[in-house]
Amino acid sequence: MTAAQPAGDNSRKIRYAVVGLGWFAQDAALPAFANTENSELVALVSDDPAKLKELSQQYGIQHTYSYDEYEDCLTSGEVDAVYIALPNHLHCEYTVRAANQSIHVLCEKPMAVTEEECEQMIRACDSNGVKLMIAYRLHLEPANLAAVEVVQSGQIGEPRVFNSVFSQQVESGNIRLREATGGGTIDDIGIYCINAARYLFQDEPIEVFATAASKEEPRFSEVEEMASAIMRFPNERLASFTVSFGAASTSIYQVLGTKGDLRLDPAYSYQGEIKHYLTIEGEQQEKTFSDHDQLAAEFTYFSDCILQDKAPEPSGAEGLIDVRIIRALYRSIEEGRPVAIESSNRDARPTTQQAIERPPSQESPDLIHAASPGGQ
């Protein structure tokens, strides 16, 4: 714990700077603070003065900083934590700099562009005694938590197959279409499919294969239009997914078990309903999970981890595992062959696989509490 956050203090709020004011930060993150009890938005960091002016007025924020003034933000004494919603290639630098000033870090996923960056981030946060959480909002999302429960309960028998399609039209000029900022379909949306396969199978892939395709359009000149991937899991299970920046919005996954199957459609949305279609022996049940402020849940949980001095899940180790898989998938695309995943991912699992395990504690039913380190 750093001096700024006395352990066990439940009366105060964690004060956040939001770093990077892209579309998702504006649409999902900024409005979420109003739906939390223990988190407060106190500063905005962006290089766009017009955005800073407009959004600080809209949310009544006193402190605004350019990227050049990030250090001032970190040392202002006004901020306990940063929420990093910058382009992927900046996650590492802005995390390490925050950690070095004893500021806690909630960093958007993918955690970073390379495994080395992830390791650097973990080290910086560890050595400075600050909390690091990767913003896997679905680890706190009721429909996805319930999906894990359904699969773990044995209702669909033994889970054997995961399949997912995640697509959205990404328009020209979007940062996700730029290679230099760490864009790409697998980094940006494939990560949902990879992470879902891992939390639903509660295991780590052994080998992956992917292939990419791109229409001849200027918007796909730097990153691929789409990719299809197959991941082999232990116990002879297969997970596959297709992600696209060039097809209409779809967000579906399906887990097939020996006795039935569960489909979520939509599966990955951050707004609106999420639906379960559970089929057991030919009988289908539908269940609707109502809209839910996923970012508010995330901020609340991370603030709670800081205030209660608990290790957040999803941790940096969880983020690193996905980045390692993403890099292996891109290596497979480049080399045109399946790529084995280093066993270090599976070694890492014992402390990370509980990320999305139930049940939540009684006192905060929307949150997951991580199992004790070393637990299953």
Added chain:
Amino acid sequence: MTAAQPAGDNSRKIRYAVVGLGWFAQDAALPAFANTENSELVALVSDDPAKLKELSQQYGIQHTYSYDEYEDCLTSGEVDAVYIALPNHLHCEYTVRAANQSIHVLCEKPMAVTEEECEQMIRACDSNGVKLMIAYRLHLEPANLAAVEVVQSGQIGEPRVFNSVFSQQVESGNIRLREATGGGTIDDIGIYCINAARYLFQDEPIEVFATAASKEEPRFSEVEEMASAIMRFPNERLASFTVSFGAASTSIYQVLGTKGDLRLDPAYSYQGEIKHYLTIEGEQQEKTFSDHDQLAAEFTYFSDCILQDKAPEPSGAEGLIDVRIIRALYRSIEEGRPVAIESSNRDARPTTQQAIERPPSQESPDLIHAASPGGQ
């Protein structure tokens, strides 16, 4: 045309022998003749005397033959056509023998186990002047025909992605679990996904990759439990599918276009409703296609081709294309790398791609009439 079938004779019925009395033949084929106007079931061929006795009584069939008596069946003068529902490895032999006796052949898919067998079947039917059709029942099925129309109409924009999951629990002892008879998930159910990707994209794959997985269970000692595959199509389109003999029944495909998507669920069933879920700009329409005797439509169409001296679609060339893709997928599994598809498949396309093109003729609305050879 053979002497037995004068062209343009609409008054008579084509007389069929059903060869092979497995589950599908009993459940779907035998009852279908009662729902046709131009097709008659006159003979049964099987090596199981109990089945022959029971089924010939049930359907009032006078002529029954063992496999050893197949030649007698073909030369009896009582039979115009055979419907071959034997294990895959016998398709070639029983087709060639029928052709050599001037008997028309409707053969179940996959057409055969190897490309060479397919070519032999095509040659035998061509040189004997008999019709050869491969029993792709979905080429005559209204929901799948409507899916082709939706995709071709441009309603979902340009089609970019095909994804499918087809699974059923196949019990120990089932012939589809035996390698020697040409069983396997890709041969037996993957063929539906391959064929659907081809008729929905109206094109031929360039390169394919697949991987297989099998739980340690006696039933999966000869053929794989499941396989996941990715097929690259021209114009940078990707199709992927997962097929399993070890998970609960699922039969879904989805085509994603630039403006919307179409999902069929179930997609491949031969009994019961088939449903369309068409989403365009976020608005979903559901359409139910009622149960429909798919085998009766198939027999009616094939008999019509014989009576009217028309070339049936799906032809032997269509069957060969899928077998070539299936073999390439298994080669990919063995070699652990993507496998290019010979360009001969794409060369073959001009005469086969019309297989599932609309509209049906006015006088027989349940059938497809093939476009003129060489037409698009």
